Amino acid sequence: METPRQGRAGRRFGCFCACGRGFTMIEIIVVLLILGILAAAVASRMADTTAYDLFSQREAVKAHLRLAQSRAMGSSSSWGVNFATSKTYYLFQGDGSTTPVQFSGEDDATVSLTTKRSGLTIGSAPQRITFDAYGSPGATTVTITTNGGNITVTKNTGYIP
Secondary structure, three states, rough: OOOOOEEEOOOOOOOOOOOEEEEEEOHHHHHHHHHHHHHHHHHHHHHOHHHHHHHHHHHHHHHHHHHHHHHHHHHOEEEEEEEEOOOOEEEOOOOOOOEEOOOOOOOEEEEEEEOOOOOEOOOOEEEEEEEEOOOOOOOOEEEEEEEOOOOOOOEEEEEEE
């Protein structure tokens, strides 16, 4: 038996109410607006990588200093790093040596920050840091100034934070 408001299959017709079957236009616009704000925030964080470049290259310089220190502690001669210019530095062996020794993993004996396309500059260059057989840089704390933050080599212990 059919009621006047139902069709043959028992379906209702003529009812256009929003019975929880979808989203209103305002809800869709609010969601799109929130997604747009989030996308803009993410894009702005990804666009500027300068801070990450400075941090990572400064950490690479610290690793090179630690390598020189460990080589000095593992041999009977002193090792060090010579910051020749604000954009170049090299590893050396012996107190008065000016002959560059190639770092592991580097393409050349002299590390060029320009070739690496890094924005890091060594502000305290020219500067020479020599480690003795105990890994010490000497009786004074050495500070290497860079535009990405200072690097400190603690006196007597050679600790590089």
